[in-house]
Amino acid sequence: MSHSSGGELKGGLAPQSVRVSNLAHFVTRASRRHGERTALACGKARWTWREFDSRISAAAAALHDVYGIGKGDRVLVQSHNCNQMFEAMFACFRLGAVYVPTNYRQTPEEVAFLCEASGARGMICHANFPGHAAACLASKAPPDFVIAIGEAEFGPSYDRLVGEHLGRDIANVPVERDDPCWFFFTSGTTGRPKAAVLTHGQMAFVVTNHLCDLMPGTGPADVSLVVAPLSHGAGVHQLVQVAAGATTVLLPSERFDPAEVWDLVASWKVTNMFTVPTIVKRLVEHPSARTADTSSLRYVIYAGAPMYRADQKRALQTLGPCLVQYFGLGEVTGNITVLPAGEHHAEDGDDARIGTCGFERTGIEIAIQNEEGDDLPLGETGEICVTGPAVFAGYYQNPDANAKAFRNGWFRTGDLGHLDEGGYLFITGRASDMYISGGSNIYPREIEEKILAHPKVSEAAVFGIPDPDWGEVGIAVLVPMGGESIETAEIAEFLAPKLSRYKLPKRFVVLDEMPKSAYGKITKKLVRQTLEERGLLGADAGA
Known part of the structure; x- marks a missing residue:
């Protein structure tokens, strides 16, 4: 499914394909501008932008030369957060291949389903998940190969392959606006997960919009701490950091430890992080938050679910005015509304607009519609529908789901809510x-x-x-x-x-x-x- 226009364009111009920048060019640009600055850190390990770029090219060379991965091929990635996972995303982009991350907490059977549904040609799997690799290899549509992050019997070592190909300078493959770059699997809370097709052109808009509406002023002096899985919203957030030339810091272990998070915030002078409400809740309620140095934080962005007012107040009292909320499904890639830091209020005054998830993002339009697709008046509850350049290209090989998801050019979120007179959105809940x-x-x-x-x-x-x-x-x-x-x-x-x-x-x-x-x-x-x-x-x- 594509939003490309067909037929003759206005003014007599002939329709043509639209070339856009490959998302991996963000790394190319940062490497040129900030070569010796730190791009990525995890524990005691550091990678400069030049090293990060070089490892991505080496991974891309291995995928292409050894396994024949090229434009349009899907690569499934099963891993908890690590530098290899982050590199793999850009290696796929660089080749014009499609990055297909899983949530590492899913079961082997669930991941095998994602492997089949995506038609993945290859798999990169952390050594901690041999059962997941085995399940994918035993599935109805097994991958041609599996590469191991770490040492594992199920495949060759990712780091060894990278080491063998270091020094190869792989150019970013030319791409068009609607070329897929990422299969973003929905959470499947109402059924089996579906692969939302994200494209290079769409994601370039999302990145620009995140910088504009969520984190204005973010640049090379910023440091971003990753506290959520890179497979979904945090991965999009870190793509934005790379575009800005900001440093990304990964937690040194899989275990989420609030005290460790606050230590990293203080030692790295972390300026932003992407979270979900449950993570914010754990961070601010932990005893270590009482003495944590959070003065460097400018943006603590939360999404994925609304934050309850009681939790919001507690977070504001602990962290100060740095909370930023957004509402946006995977299909609109976190790009529907924003409630900026300046509009989060610790007190329940007239300005608080308690319960809102904010107003429309730049370039995005919201309509509240009834079951027939008619627009409802302000204040009336209906289905939240959206349109704009952040809306995905459709679900992969799922025409029935696409037919249900789109109506008259609007994407139907499945969420219920209403708009007030100021254009602020209030989510009532899922229609289900x-x-x-x-x-x-x-x-x-x-x-x-x-x-x-x-x-x-x-x-x-x-x-x-x-x-x-x-x-x-x-x-x-x-x-x-x-x-x-x-x-x-x-x-x-x-x-x-x-x-x-x-x-x-x-x-x-x-x-x-x-x-x-x-x-x-x-x-x-x-x-x-x-x-x-x-x-x-x-x-x-x-x-």
């Missing part, structure tokens, strides 16, 4: 999260916000369950703050004056830990599944 009780539409997001205002509640998830009298009723799943215990009657009493009676959950369940997806998100599908497995969805279970 809404439930109907006694004929009334119930949006869990509103109820969750109210629950999280209780000082003893750390996390909450609300969804509908079948009920013989009302059709569906709400069940609220709660996780207490550390050291606290929750009486469900206390929560019900707390909510009673804050919500209309028909919105009040009919049941409450307390868990020690909220189940989360491989992306660190609370998904209703997983929460529901956990309750079913524990026998907590029966008529007489819970409170």
Whole structure:
């Protein structure tokens, strides 16, 4: 699926292919401008821009010369964050090949499905995941080869191949605007993951827009710390850092340690990082945050899910005015709205616009539509639909999904929300999260916000369950703050004056830990599944 225009262009110009810069040119440019400055660091290891560029060319040479990887070929990458994974992305771009990262927390069977769905010709797999390599090699459409990051029996060493090809100067392959560069797999919370096709031209716009709307002024003096998987939003964020010539710092181990994060922020004078709300929550609630030197931070960007107001306030009190929120699915590559640092307010005043995820990004337009595709008035809830250069090219070999995702030139996000008179977007939740009780539409997001205002509640998830009298009723799943215990009657009493009676959950369940997806998100599908497995969805279970 492509957004290219066909036929004769206005003014009598003949239609033609549109050549764009290969995304790997960001590395080429940074190497020329900042050759001896640090491009990437992990633990005690450092790579200058010139070294980073050279290793990328060596990896590209190995992929091309040894395995025949060329333009349009897909390369699956299964790895936790490391320099080799980051290099592999640009090596694919340089060849005009397609980078297909997985979330390393996925199971071997899930990754084998991604291998088949993408038609990957090759695989780069960290030595820590032999089961994933084996599953892909045993799949219905196995890759032609597997390269190991580290030493493994399933394939030759990535670093050895790079070492053998160092010194090869590989030019960036010419590309056009709609040439694919990245298969960004959706999280699959409502079904099997789908490969969203990202292109060189689209991603060039996304990078420019990130620099314009999220991190204005970012440049070679900046340092970015990676605290989320490079396979998805963090990978896009670091692509932006490379474009700006900023230094990228990786955590030295797979284990996420808030104290270590704050030490790195202080020692590197970190200026920005991409996170999700659950990571921000863990960072600011950790005891080390009380004494951390966060003075260098200019932008702590969070996305992937809305941040609850209670968590937002706590983060602002701890970090100061550096929070930046954006809303943007993989299909629009994090590029729908922005709520800048200056519009995050610690107090609930008239200017706070509590609950908003911000306003339209530059070059992006939002419409709130009903099921027929008609625009709804301001303030009315409907499906959030978007258009603009950041919208992806479509799902790979999935015409049915494309037909459902696009309507009259608009991409349908599947999220529900409304716009206020200032153009600020408020997300009510996923369309699939809404439930109907006694004929009334119930949006869990509103109820969750109210629950999280209780000082003893750390996390909450609300969804509908079948009920013989009302059709569906709400069940609220709660996780207490550390050291606290929750009486469900206390929560019900707390909510009673804050919500209309028909919105009040009919049941409450307390868990020690909220189940989360491989992306660190609370998904209703997983929460529901956990309750079913524990026998907590029966008529007489819970409170």
